[in-house]
Amino acid sequence: MQLSETVRLYLTKEQYMLVSEMMTTYIATVNRLVADAVDGRSIAKFTSKDVDAYLPSALRNQCVRDANSVFKKYQKACREADRRNARRSNLGKNVQQAAVTILKRPCCYINNQGFRVRGTDIEFPVMMDGRTKRIAVRTRMTERQKALFFGAKLGTMRIVRKNGTIMAQIVYEKPEQEASDGEGCFMGIDLGIKCPAVSRCSDGSVKFYGNGRRNKAMRRHFAAKRKALQKAKHQEALARINNKEQRIMKDIDHKVSREIIKTAEKHHVKVIKMERLSNIRTTTRTSRKNNPSLHTWSFYRLAQYIEYKARLAGIEVLYVNPAYTSQTCPNCGKRHHADDRNFVCECGFRTHRDIVGAWNICSSTEYVGGSDARHAA
Ligand SMILES: [Zn+2]
CATH class of the missing domain: 3.30.420 (Nucleotidyltransferase; domain 5)
Structure with missing residues (x-):
């Protein structure tokens, strides 16, 4: 079962600037890739090399994944709209087109190979002076979270800004209860x-x-x-x-x-x-x-x-x-x-x-x- 835990990131001023910029670039890149796909350019087989953005390659990769999933949702919405419109035009009503989702809230996703939880720090890549550099960001994890991240298989980390503070939402795999473990x-x-x-x-x-x-x-x-x-x-x-x-x-x-x-x-x-x-x-x-x-x-x-x-x-x-x-x-x-x-x-x-x-x-x-x-x- 996949669950997620949120931790607050305590960034230095410089780190805050770098991460904020990265989130904005990330969202803009996903939106651009989706727009390309809507225009008929296939992005399904894109790799980080096909994406021109000032982002670490791990994040460019993730942009492609996100863009593909946004585009798939759009295609599905189009198919549904077509079905609906066929009915509506039969009834002489106006037709309505499906809308492309445009991401607005700055955020970025890093998959489990891109980041690492070390002690109470989280390490992940950012762009600095034209190249990728890994930074270690301080967090305040509870003992429970520390134990959890240490033992579990981690999924994707999402970095978001909420009222000026930057948070990391980390997905982890919670093993299903099996055999006799005291719980039954x-x-x-x-x-x-x-x-x-x-x-x-x-x-x-x-x-x-x-x-x-x-x-x-x-x-x-x-x-x-x-x-x-x-x-x-x-x-x-x-x-x-x-x-x-x-x-x-x-x-x-x-x-x-x-x-x-x-x-x-x-x-x-x-x-x-x-x-x-x-x-x-x-x-x-x-x-x-x-x-x-x-x-x-x-x-x-x-x-x-x-x-x-x-x-x-x-x-x-x-x-x-x-x-x-x-x-x-x-x-x-x-x-x-x-x-x-x-x-x-x-x-x-x-x-x-x-x-x-x-x-x-x-x-x-x-x-x-x-x-x-x-x-x-
Ligand atoms: Zn035997």
Whole structure:
């Protein structure tokens, strides 16, 4: 994200004269280049050599850039005016032409290669006795600004005059908040049958949710009942127990999702990541999590519950590509299957096999747009 900071420049009398003159020349040069472009001369490929102005070459370059952007805006305004005028002339109204922007306020721009922040001074080039000379100008920066300019990638500096004082507006790149930096962390959630859900946060914490074995026993119990009722052609009773099973499953998913959000809040999670799984039967995970008797268990529903409760809690939900999340070593990225309860990699990394998925989901940045699961519901 690009932000800007303004600092006041404390110039000596001589520096004030030089900078003031430079700003006036700068604006005049941009205006002249724009006028040339409007007259039909192409300035698009101009370099500092094509610009005849009493300015350091870094600023002549910047003049070309500014002039081109003013000219592009003018061209766009012309196209819009043409469209408008076509309508107006049809209605018998007067047509109005687009106006060329003429810069009036003295200022100049210097790109990040042209200036430098050194301590509390800013160094930049000016013209002196016919040649370019770098001057160091005193400023009064706050400690915050000093730290900011020291660490950040700087953009363009704009020098302007405001009520007689000369200010520098410096653009800098503010890095986007990523990973666990105290302000919040990521949580990866892996959904499965054996462990209904496993979470791993970027702070290293891991948690298991639900009871896969009990779910399985419950499903088996209902499956047996269903079979008996089907044989007896007991339609009403069949519908009743199907509803009951659905209710219980939903209830379990609600409990699990609630617990996940509680954990997320405790660990100041700001983003929850899940795999984009539409349906157990249609994913690459089938082989790992396959169990025909349980194929109707809906990862989709649980994911929806988690997403819904996360949004209520102000936590963002992102979906990542599910490919190989359970087989990739979180440490070195090598792929292999876990043979037993442990995932052991030749790089020396080892962990419980059920954590690997959540770990990789947590660190994955292979985002896939939205929850495709929506279509499969
Ligand atoms: Zn490894």
